[in-house]
Amino acid sequence: MGKLFKKTDMNSHIVYIYILAFLLLGFTWFVQWTLGLAMTLLLAASLYYTIKKEQQLLEQREEYISTLSHRVKKVGEEALLEMPIGIVLYSENFQVEWTNPYLNKFAETESFVGDSLSVLSDELIRGIKENEDQVSVQLGACQFHVVIKREERLLYFFDRTQQAEVQRLYRNEQTVLGIIFLDNYEEITQAMDDTRKSHVNSRVTSILNEWSSQYGIYLKRISQDRFIAILNQKILTQLEKTKFEILDEVRELISDNKNIPLTLSVGIGLGGDSLPTLGELAQSSLDLALGRGGDQVVIKDDQNKVRFYGGKTNPMEKRTRVRARVISHALKELVTESDQIFIMGHKQPDMDSIGSAIGVLKIAIANDVDGYIVIDENDLDTGVERLIDEVKKTELWDHFISPEEAHDMVSKSSLLVVVDTHKPSLVANEKLLSKTNYVVVIDHHRRAEEFIDHPTLVYMEPYASSTAELVTELLEYQPKSMKLSMLESTALLAGITVDTKSFTLRTGSRTFDAASYLRSKGADTVMVQRFMEEDLNIYIRRSRLIESANIYHDRIAIAKAKPNDIFNPVVIAQAADTLLTMSGIDASFVISERKDGRVGVSARSLGQINVQVIMEEMEGGGHLTNAATQLSDLSIDEVYEQLLTIIDQKLEGGDAS
Numbered sequence: 001m002g003k004l005f006k007k008t009d010m011n012s013h014i015v016y017i018y019i020l021a022f023l024l025l026g027f028t029w030f031v032q033w034t035l036g037l038a039m040t041l042l043l044a045a046s047l048y049y050t051i052k053k054e055q056q057l058l059e060q061r062e063e064y065i066s067t068l069s070h071r072v073k074k075v076g077e078e079a080l081l082e083m084p085i086g087i088v089l090y091s092e093n094f095q096v097e098w099t100n101p102y103l104n105k106f107a108e109t110e111s112f113v114g115d116s117l118s119v120l121s122d123e124l125i126r127g128i129k130e131n132e133d134q135v136s137v138q139l140g141a142c143q144f145h146v147v148i149k150r151e152e153r154l155l156y157f158f159d160r161t162q163q164a165e166v167q168r169l170y171r172n173e174q175t176v177l178g179i180i181f182l183d184n185y186e187e188i189t190q191a192m193d194d195t196r197k198s199h200v201n202s203r204v205t206s207i208l209n210e211w212s213s214q215y216g217i218y219l220k221r222i223s224q225d226r227f228i229a230i231l232n233q234k235i236l237t238q239l240e241k242t243k244f245e246i247l248d249e250v251r252e253l254i255s256d257n258k259n260i261p262l263t264l265s266v267g268i269g270l271g272g273d274s275l276p277t278l279g280e281l282a283q284s285s286l287d288l289a290l291g292r293g294g295d296q297v298v299i300k301d302d303q304n305k306v307r308f309y310g311g312k313t314n315p316m317e318k319r320t321r322v323r324a325r326v327i328s329h330a331l332k333e334l335v336t337e338s339d340q341i342f343i344m345g346h347k348q349p350d351m352d353s354i355g356s357a358i359g360v361l362k363i364a365i366a367n368d369v370d371g372y373i374v375i376d377e378n379d380l381d382t383g384v385e386r387l388i389d390e391v392k393k394t395e396l397w398d399h400f401i402s403p404e405e406a407h408d409m410v411s412k413s414s415l416l417v418v419v420d421t422h423k424p425s426l427v428a429n430e431k432l433l434s435k436t437n438y439v440v441v442i443d444h445h446r447r448a449e450e451f452i453d454h455p456t457l458v459y460m461e462p463y464a465s466s467t468a469e470l471v472t473e474l475l476e477y478q479p480k481s482m483k484l485s486m487l488e489s490t491a492l493l494a495g496i497t498v499d500t501k502s503f504t505l506r507t508g509s510r511t512f513d514a515a516s517y518l519r520s521k522g523a524d525t526v527m528v529q530r531f532m533e534e535d536l537n538i539y540i541r542r543s544r545l546i547e548s549a550n551i552y553h554d555r556i557a558i559a560k561a562k563p564n565d566i567f568n569p570v571v572i573a574q575a576a577d578t579l580l581t582m583s584g585i586d587a588s589f590v591i592s593e594r595k596d597g598r599v600g601v602s603a604r605s606l607g608q609i610n611v612q613v614i615m616e617e618m619e620g621g622g623h624l625t626n627a628a629t630q631l632s633d634l635s636i637d638e639v640y641e642q643l644l645t646i647i648d649q650k651l652e653g654g655d656a657s
Helices: 002-008 012-031 033-082 122-129 161-172 185-189 194-215 233-241 246-251 275-291 321-336 351-366 382-391 395-399 403-409 430-434 467-475 486-499 509-520 525-531 536-547 569-580 611-616 636-653
Strands: 085-090 096-099 134-139 142-149 154-159 175-182 218-223 226-232 264-270 296-301 306-310 340-344 370-374 415-419 438-443 457-460 550-552 556-560 587-593 599-605 626-631
Touching (some): 012 033, 122 142, 175 275, 185 194, 194 218, 194 246, 233 264, 264 275, 321 467, 340 403, 351 370, 351 395, 370 395, 370 403, 382 486, 403 430, 438 467, 467 486, 467 509, 536 569, 556 636, 569 599, 587 636, 599 636, 611 626, 611 636
Parallel strands (some): 340 370, 340 415, 556 587
Antiparallel strands (some): 085 096, 085 154, 134 142, 142 154, 175 226, 175 264, 550 556, 599 626
16 A cells, blocks of 8 residues: 555655544444445545546646657757857867857858858957957957857857947947147247237138038137137047148148247047046146147047157247246255255166256255265266266265165155156166155156156256256256356266257257356366267177168168177167168167167157157157167067068058158
8 A cells, every 4th residue: 555655656644644544444344344344435436536636647747847848948949049149169179060050140151160260250269269258259240249168169159239339329429528729829929910810810710610610529719729629439530540630731830930830739538437537638638748749639538548649740949948947946946845855867877867967966956955866887888987987086976876875865855856757667766756755857858658646846848959958957047156067067068969969959049058058167078079989899889780771661771680689778879870870861770689688779860750659659759850669578570570560550651751
């Protein structure tokens, strides 16, 4: 009986009822057999009915499960073959072994089976090799999000075309804010009468209005030399494709003085989550454009990523004596309020860096404040070593300290003056920047994306020939009791001479004024020439480097040192200068390994080719006619190929000439 109950899979409470019934039946048989017989027959009928009913329920359950299993299997087959999700099985050598019919719709032939995954997209093999869990690929007009299952060698393709389109539309409609500034409007119009000034205003406004109407930009003039522009991301993309031709159009608007074109600077902010943020980004971009010399567009997003356009022309001299006097007085106040002054230039300092540092030190001494120049004696080239040897003969040497000594001496109330660079990564000791609350930057290079954080005072003039020239002008407004020694004035003159290639490049009237002032203070031009004397062996090595030069695009000289042949940065720069003196050469590039393991590139130009924008593409910078970069983890040949590619892009796109 127990087996029967187990076989029919009855519930336990039914079993207990039947056990109780059998006990009662036995008692009835014992009392009265006729009644027991009747009850036995009744119980047997009841038991038969229960077993029969249970069997029917089991059959129905099995039929339901069988039907459900069939339906689930059918749904699985339908999902695998008919749902709008692409499925790919691939082999170990990245060959397609199977695809569902949905994905085969995108095949040019009947199926992708047997093809490499690269036929679908190169991103698939790259993503698998780099252990990525998902990648995005394009198949025809559709955008797919692909989930990678490496263990199963399985790929799922989810169509994200509509989502990507919505994102694109959203991105295109994002608000972009621009500030347009006429760089030299005041200089050009200050000598004009009202009629001519009105004519210039009318022409500038007409050009900008036509440009804004063409692209659907809202433009509003907010002052004589400033406009505000409101556009969206889609319009900005169109403008970037044209390389902001408006810069060239405005530059062609020549004033009565045919040597001074009117130029435009534009700062653009995008990606901010609020209008005030966009405004701050746009103003920051404009400041960066002006700090790089103007005549260009700077675009900055909320991730502080920056893009540059323009900057093709040499920056014109726009600084005034008034600004030099104001900066000089501001610097004097900072000096007198500090307990001590520390001055440092860039790594591997040149004459300009050391000369301008000596000039700033003189300002500290003239105001009775202790001053020190931070210098690494193991990081000097031959010319600077000669200058330092002369300094060691004087009391001036007591003010020179090592980076380690400076690190121990500097405090939060000290004043740190950085000369001839504005990049934290290039200063002699980057740790000093975070040890004081007061930092002054004096530099003549075009401002780059990398900049010292929160400086107290910035005096950056890309129109100046050298930092030594800027410091010389600041010295003129210091206390009259200050006396420059012969060596101090000679060091400053040497900085100007080296950076202008003996007054032949980037030289303005203010450059000669500064040189004249230094000469009147006793600067020795013969000593300057002695500092610049060359060693015969270095001259021979440089000549061999020049000998390796090839001519590219009929007017660009490119010299490349042999692998493992290490040259001093100064020698590389001198080689580039020499190549530029050759007939028919508009620009020169010299590539060589440096002793720090990086590959250095020195670039020079006569102005027709903008070497600054080329070097910026290679993580460097500088001026339109004088720029450089240093690259890590690349061989000379790789740097050479990268340089050729960028030159081709810039010349074809019109950015470099």
